[in-house]
Amino acid sequence: MKNINFSTSPAIFTFLLLFCLAIPLLSLQGCNGFLQKKSETQQAALPVLNRIAVLPMDRASSQPGRERPTCLLSGSLSDDLKITPEAGDEATRLLFQTFQGDQRFLIVPEGQCIGFLNSMLATDINASKLRLIQTFGKELKADAVLYSKLFKFEDRIGGKYSVEKPASVAFTLQIIRVSDGVTLWRNTFDETQQGLMENIMKAGLYRKTGLHWLTATQLAEYGLNQAAGELKNLLP
Numbered sequence: 001m002k003n004i005n006f007s008t009s010p011a012i013f014t015f016l017l018l019f020c021l022a023i024p025l026l027s028l029q030g031c032n033g034f035l036q037k038k039s040e041t042q043q044a045a046l047p048v049l050n051r052i053a054v055l056p057m058d059r060a061s062s063q064p065g066r067e068r069p070t071c072l073l074s075g076s077l078s079d080d081l082k083i084t085p086e087a088g089d090e091a092t093r094l095l096f097q098t099f100q101g102d103q104r105f106l107i108v109p110e111g112q113c114i115g116f117l118n119s120m121l122a123t124d125i126n127a128s129k130l131r132l133i134q135t136f137g138k139e140l141k142a143d144a145v146l147y148s149k150l151f152k153f154e155d156r157i158g159g160k161y162s163v164e165k166p167a168s169v170a171f172t173l174q175i176i177r178v179s180d181g182v183t184l185w186r187n188t189f190d191e192t193q194q195g196l197m198e199n200i201m202k203a204g205l206y207r208k209t210g211l212h213w214l215t216a217t218q219l220a221e222y223g224l225n226q227a228a229g230e231l232k233n234l235l236p
Helices: 010-026 028-040 085-099 110-123 129-139 200-209 216-234
Strands: 052-054 105-107 144-154 162-165 168-177 183-192
Touching: 052 085, 085 105, 085 144, 085 216, 110 129, 129 144, 129 168, 144 183, 144 216, 168 216, 183 216
Parallel strands: 052 105, 052 144
Antiparallel strands: 144 168, 168 183
């Protein structure tokens, strides 16, 4: 595959950003359509949640039984969804890092999660994922559980300024209320990095990360920070 170059001076980067941000103004109808679509996905403010348990990130896997034990709540999935244990560990590290230090969020180590899961399944092997989440939340005296799942974590092939294949990451986060199992908030991130001129609506990504090709870790960190910012803004 032909390499995609991203070697650009800061001055050119600034020009490209200004150019891309100005383009929507040339087409008000298109811009209005974009803004309208975004507003339709806005979520209402969340109720008071004093304690939110943050579980290790679940991972989509076609062969969960052949991998080392994890706090995995999902069943067997398509062969297209193969997330390595290493990718799951890295995503969990980034997830915990994102919410560390906020007193509203209780970080749950994977060992504690595995212990509970084994104990629960020993008494009820057919327990649903939702029931496991609710029961664990009650054990932790939490109002809600932050449950997440990693669907894609593919690193770039190439370097910082030239790649054959860009990084690609996909995950979901959701806040599940312990008392009734209702999902109060959900955020989906599914991103394969593109060049700035290929998708001008991603100018915000480059403004935060710089004009270069990201690793899967950097792309996941960007997505998690965006999601965490949205969640924290919705909490009272």
